Amino acid sequence: MxxxxxxxxxxxxxxxxxxxxxxxxxxxxxxxxxxxxxxxxxxxxxxxxxxxxxxxxxxxxxxxxxxxRPPEWPRADRNSQQLHLDLDVEDIDAAQERVLALGARPLDVDDDGGKRGFRVYADPAGHPFCLCRA
Known part of the structure; x- marks a missing residue:
């Protein structure tokens, strides 16, 4: 159970x-x-x-x-994100390079020199996801 x-x-x-x-x-x-x-x-x-x-x-x-119609980042009024994935990574810079090469696009990647701890991308269909420092 x-x-x-x-x-x-x-x-x-x-x-x-x-x-x-x-x-x-x-x-x-x-x-x-x-x-x-x-x-x-x-x-x-x-x-x-x-x-x-x-x-x-x-x-x-x-x-x-x-x-x-993919979500818009960041929007709270219409067509906002309904769901997103947080993905923990050991090396956020290397992970960013890889997801961009795979077809992701950056939405909000200014993590304030690492202080914020995450960066936001859209997958190839436009869904937001975050790479988070593990």
């Missing part, structure tokens, strides 16, 4: 996080290059759903939405 906070029992366990995007395979391969893992396509839905099985057992899924 899943466990929650001490003294409570969890109702469920997290199965996966699904991310809408126009090109599921491309975005799954981007995150596989960033996080590791294995991209799997069950071949039954013409590429509309792709899974990324991460080391450690977590799973990200990528769902095709052809007319996706």
């Amino acid at each position: 899943p466990q929650g906070h001490p003294g409570t029992m969890a109702l469920a366990t997290l199965a996966l996080t699904a991310i809408d995007c126009p090109e599921p395979r491309r975005l799954a391969e981007f995150y596989a290059a960033v996080l590791g893992g294995e991209v799997k396509d069950d071949q039954t839905d013409d590429g509309h759903w792709i899974d990324l099985y991460l080391p450690g057992g977590q799973r990200l899924a990528f769902q095709k939405v052809p007319d996706l």
